[in-house]
Amino acid sequence: MILSRIWGFLLLCIITEAEIFDFDQHTNEACYVCSCSSDLTNVDCSHRGLTSLPDGISTKVTKLNISSNEISSFPNNLSHLFNLVSLDISGNHLNELPEDALRNLTALEILNFSKNSFESWLSLNPNEVLKPASSLKILDLSQNKFKTLANLGNQELLISPSLETLILDDCEINSIHGRSPLSGLISIRVLKLNNNPLLRIQNLISPTLKSLYVSNCQLSYISQNEFAYLPSLVYLKMSYNYRLQLPPTTESILSESLRYLDISYCNVFRPNLSGFPNLRKAIIKNNMIRFLISNEFVNNSKLEYLDLSYNNIGSLKGDTFRGLSMLRYLDLSWNEIAHIPEETFLEMPSLAQVKLARNYLNKVGHLKSTSLSILDMSSCEISVIGKDSFEGLPSLLDINLSHNLLSYIPDSISSNTLKYLNLNFNRISSINNVTFFMLPRLAGLSVIGNRFTSIWSRTFFNSNPYLDRLDLSDNMWRCDCSDDNMYDFYEFVTLEPNKKEESYNLICNSPINLIGQTWLEACYFIWNPGEKVRSADSLIWFIIIMIGGLSLCLLIVHLIKKSMNRRLAAIQAERERQIEEARDRLRQLRIRAEQEALCNTPDPRDLIAPPSYDEALSMPKLNTSCHSLNETGTGKTKRRRGRRKTKSSGDLLEETEISGDARVFDDIQTDETSNDNSKQRRRRNRRYGSHDIDELDQSPGARRRRMSEYDTLNDTVTVEVEAQVEQPLSPRNRRYSDENQPRESNF
Ligand SMILES: *[C@@H]1O[C@H](CO)[C@@H](O)[C@H](O)[C@H]1NC(C)=O
Ligand SMILES: *[C@@H]1O[C@H](CO)[C@@H](O)[C@H](O)[C@H]1NC(C)=O
Ligand SMILES: *[C@@H]1O[C@H](CO)[C@@H](O)[C@H](O)[C@H]1NC(C)=O
Ligand SMILES: *[C@@H]1O[C@H](CO)[C@@H](O)[C@H](O)[C@H]1NC(C)=O
Numbered sequence: 178m179i180l181s182r183i184w185g186f187l188l189l190c191i192i193t194e195a196e197i198f199d200f201d202q203h204t205n206e207a208c209y210v211c212s213c214s215s216d217l218t219n220v221d222c223s224h225r226g227l228t229s230l231p232d233g234i235s236t237k238v239t240k241l242n243i244s245s246n247e248i249s250s251f252p253n254n255l256s257h258l259f260n261l262v263s264l265d266i267s268g269n270h271l272n273e274l275p276e277d278a279l280r281n282l283t284a285l286e287i288l289n290f291s292k293n294s295f296e297s298w299l300s301l302n303p304n305e306v307l308k309p310a311s312s313l314k315i316l317d318l319s320q321n322k323f324k325t326l327a328n329l330g331n332q333e334l335l336i337s338p339s340l341e342t343l344i345l346d347d348c349e350i351n352s353i354h355g356r357s358p359l360s361g362l363i364s365i366r367v368l369k370l371n372n373n374p375l376l377r378i379q380n381l382i383s384p385t386l387k388s389l390y391v392s393n394c395q396l397s398y399i400s401q402n403e404f405a406y407l408p409s410l411v412y413l414k415m416s417y418n419y420r421l422q423l424p425p426t427t428e429s430i431l432s433e434s435l436r437y438l439d440i441s442y443c444n445v446f447r448p449n450l451s452g453f454p455n456l457r458k459a460i461i462k463n464n465m466i467r468f469l470i471s472n473e474f475v476n477n478s479k480l481e482y483l484d485l486s487y488n489n490i491g492s493l494k495g496d497t498f499r500g501l502s503m504l505r506y507l508d509l510s511w512n513e514i515a516h517i518p519e520e521t522f523l524e525m526p527s528l529a530q531v532k533l534a535r536n537y538l539n540k541v542g543h544l545k546s547t548s549l550s551i552l553d554m555s556s557c558e559i560s561v562i563g564k565d566s567f568e569g570l571p572s573l574l575d576i577n578l579s580h581n582l583l584s585y586i587p588d589s590i591s592s593n594t595l596k597y598l599n600l601n602f603n604r605i606s607s608i609n610n611v612t613f614f615m616l617p618r619l620a621g622l623s624v625i626g627n628r629f630t631s632i633w634s635r636t637f638f639n640s641n642p643y644l645d646r647l648d649l650s651d652n653m654w655r656c657d658c659s660d661d662n663m664y665d666f667y668e669f670v671t672l673e674p675n676k677k678e679e680s681y682n683l684i685c686n687s688p689i690n691l692i693g694q695t696w697l698e699a700c701y702f703i704w705n706p707g708e709k710v711r712s713a714d715s716l717i718w719f720i721i722i723m724i725g726g727l728s729l730c731l732l733i734v735h736l737i738k739k740s741m742n743r744r745l746a747a748i749q750a751e752r753e754r755q756i757e758e759a760r761d762r763l764r765q766l767r768i769r770a771e772q773e774a775l776c777n778t779p780d781p782r783d784l785i786a787p788p789s790y791d792e793a794l795s796m797p798k799l800n801t802s803c804h805s806l807n808e809t810g811t812g813k814t815k816r817r818r819g820r821r822k823t824k825s826s827g828d829l830l831e832e833t834e835i836s837g838d839a840r841v842f843d844d845i846q847t848d849e850t851s852n853d854n855s856k857q858r859r860r861r862n863r864r865y866g867s868h869d870i871d872e873l874d875q876s877p878g879a880r881r882r883r884m885s886e887y888d889t890l891n892d893t894v895t896v897e898v899e900a901q902v903e904q905p906l907s908p909r910n911r912r913y914s915d916e917n918q919p920r921e922s923n924f
């Protein structure tokens with residue numbers, strides 16, 4: 178306990194000390210202007226209107242943000258901050274860098290110069306400026322006005338052996354020319370050239386470059402060998418080049434290494450991907466493709482993901498997708514496909530998901546695929562579905578046929594695997610007990626927004642043991658509450674533990690008086706006859722019980738109060754009795770003490786020798802009879818007296834224990850003090866008895882006079898007298914020292 182307290186205290190000390198220490202550090206001037214993290218490693222001076230670096234930035238800083246200020250020349254003593262890892266100086270007015278700008282910044286990894294006023298590469302000192310920053314990984318030069326990315330005579334060559342990412346978005350670069358501008362960046366991995374008015378990407382030579390971003394440029398043309406000098410290129414994003422086409426490839430390969438190609442929002446008419454034989458993911462959405470020929474992707478056997486959505490594809494052939502043996506995801510939505518040859522998907526043995534939404538398909542047809550599990554044919558104007566439409570799809574789990582024109586589901590539509598059937602927003606008006614008879618795995622069925630009127634029956638799903646989700650809302654249910662089937666079906670759909678739909682989604686649409694009510698609202702009193710009466714009854718009962726309970730409570734409280742009062746009175750009486758007893762005892766004790774004093778019996782405990790014979794002769798004679806006298810001097814008395822004393826104190830102790838009441842405690846204290854007094858008095862008397870001997874030697878007459886006084890005077894007077902008597906006496910050990918010396922009273 179104590180140990181933990183001490184620990185806590187120590188901890189507190191340490192913490193407060195740390196805080197004080199921190200506070201001291203916070204008095205750094207820079208932290209008045211900027212916001213500093215508590216350990217001073219992160220200093221944010223952005224948006225402060227600064228024209229230069231604030232003074233006194235701790236050398237501990239690893240992340241310094243001085244973006245969006247008015248700095249127009251590179252802060253020359255940044256080199257103090259040799260721990261800097263990230264420097265954001267974007268949004269300022271820099272237009273040149275001294276050769277040694279980054280000296281000493283060996284830890285720097287991220288340098289952001291975007292949104293500055295650089296216009297020429299030469300003003301950067303590109304050959305030298307990055308060399309000291311030997312850990313630099315990311316350099317952001319976007320939103321400057323370089324106009325070109327050139328390398329003429331090596332003077333504009335950016336040199337950094339460590340740089341991995343160079344960002345040149347929005348730099349008004351319209352051409353890349355000269356010997357490869359990337360040749361000084363021997364570790365370059367990522368080059369971003371988005372939003373530049375680039376017409377061509379050429380002259381890019383880098384054995385290491387993996388990712389190239391040229392979105393939203395003005396590329397229109399990729400030449401046969403454009404990527405030939407980028408042997409590591411894996412990721413190419415060239416979306417939003419509105420004039421760009423894929424080059425016609427005849428035998429020649431554009432990029433052996435490319436795995437990811439995004440050429441969405443361009444001007445592609447023909448998805449000639451055969452130049453990219455290792456492609457894994459191709460996004461060609463929002464282009465101008467009108468048709469797909471046979472064997473269109475035959476050389477893309479590694480392709481796994483193909484997005485051809487938002488084109489104008491009107492037709493495809495049965496063997497269009499031949500050779501796409503790895504393809505898992507095919508998106509053909511938002512096209513103009515009216516007919517899909519049955520065996521089209523059979524060519525893709527790994528195909529798992531196909532999106533055909535928003536096409537002109539008018540029937541589900543008889544698609545075939547051994548692997549397809551998720552099929553989206555929503556919003557397609559489909560009006561016909563055959564009972565065997567899914568039979569060629571032995572892996573189908575989920576089919577989305579929402580937003581079509583289906584008005585009829587054939588009996589016994591069959592699939593051994595189908596789990597989720599989405600028929601939302603069609604025109605279906607009836608099903609029966611055999612409609613889903615052949616869908617043994619059906620788990621979720623949605624028919625939101627159809628035209629069902631007559632309430633279904635539980636028997637419709639007799640052979641769908643896994644059904645746990647039914648979405649039935651937004652239909653035109655005709656509620657006939659007296660129909661047992663309705664209640665039965667309501668229970669089937671909404672009751673736990675097999676609840677399939679929220680009851681508030683089940684809304685009646687007819688008869689006229691029930692429009693807009695939930696099934697339960699509409700039928701509550703018919704399904705629960707007598708409920709109304711019962712509820713009134715139960716209310717009355719409730720009130721009666723409440724009243725009864727309340728009065729019972731009051732009675733109990735009253736009784737408790739009464740008994741407590743009685744008990745309190747009893748305690749009070751007992752207390753008074755005890756006090757009385759104690760007083761009695763005290764009175765007796767006092768009387769006895771008085772008698773003793775009167776009899777002048779020396780207490781045997783005062784180990785004082787009895788008076789000698791001569792002394793005894795000079796003593797006054799006893800003339801009063803004294804009953805306590807026969808007790809004195811015997812060991813028995815001593816014991817008894819001691820016992821009585823302890824007993825009385827024990828009684829008092831008992832009293833305190835019993836009561837615990839402050840007032841009683843007071844009583845006891847007074848009792849105790851009086852007891853003390855009596856004890857003291859007794860002691861005094863004893864002493865008096867012994868001292869008396871000395872005194873008698875001195876003035877025998879005085880003693881006699883006092884004795885006669887004693888009888889008439891009351892207690893206090895006695896005490897006074899005794900005090901007077903004792904005054905001249907010294908304590909026993911000093912009995913023979915200076916007797917006139919005043920001594921402390923025993924009282
Ligand atoms: C920059 O240098 C000036 C003097 O040349 C000095 O007062 C200031 O503290 C320095 N700033 C930093 C951040 O070291
Ligand atoms: C610097 O501050 C700006 C504005 O507060 C913020 O947008 C930017 O992300 C910060 N830079 C870094 C590297 O945290
Ligand atoms: C350069 O960094 C070292 C520590 O790496 C430091 O001692 C020295 O003062 C710094 N030089 C300058 C000019 O800031
Ligand atoms: C550089 O700063 C700009 C503007 O503050 C920001 O948009 C960009 O993401 C930053 N670059 C890096 C690499 O953090």
Ligand SMILES: *[C@@H]1O[C@H](CO)[C@@H](O)[C@H](O)[C@H]1NC(C)=O
Pocket residue numbers: 422423424425426427446447449451
């Ligand atoms: C590539 O597309 C062009 C039209 O842009 C077409 O003439 C050519 O036949 C296609 N090449 C291959 C191999 O598909």
Ligand SMILES: *[C@@H]1O[C@H](CO)[C@@H](O)[C@H](O)[C@H]1NC(C)=O
Pocket residue numbers: 426427428429430451452475476
């Ligand atoms: C595509 O593959 C076929 C053989 O599968 C081959 O003859 C043809 O040259 C390849 N085309 C390209 C452009 O690589």
Ligand SMILES: *[C@@H]1O[C@H](CO)[C@@H](O)[C@H](O)[C@H]1NC(C)=O
Pocket residue numbers: 534553555556577578579580599
């Ligand atoms: C089904 O298709 C509709 C319309 O395209 C879409 O809103 C919904 O999210 C799809 N449902 C599933 C489960 O994919």
Ligand SMILES: *[C@@H]1O[C@H](CO)[C@@H](O)[C@H](O)[C@H]1NC(C)=O
Pocket residue numbers: 610611636639
């Ligand atoms: C379906 O209901 C009809 C009557 O409507 C009945 O004759 C038939 O046996 C039921 N079939 C099944 C499989 O429950």
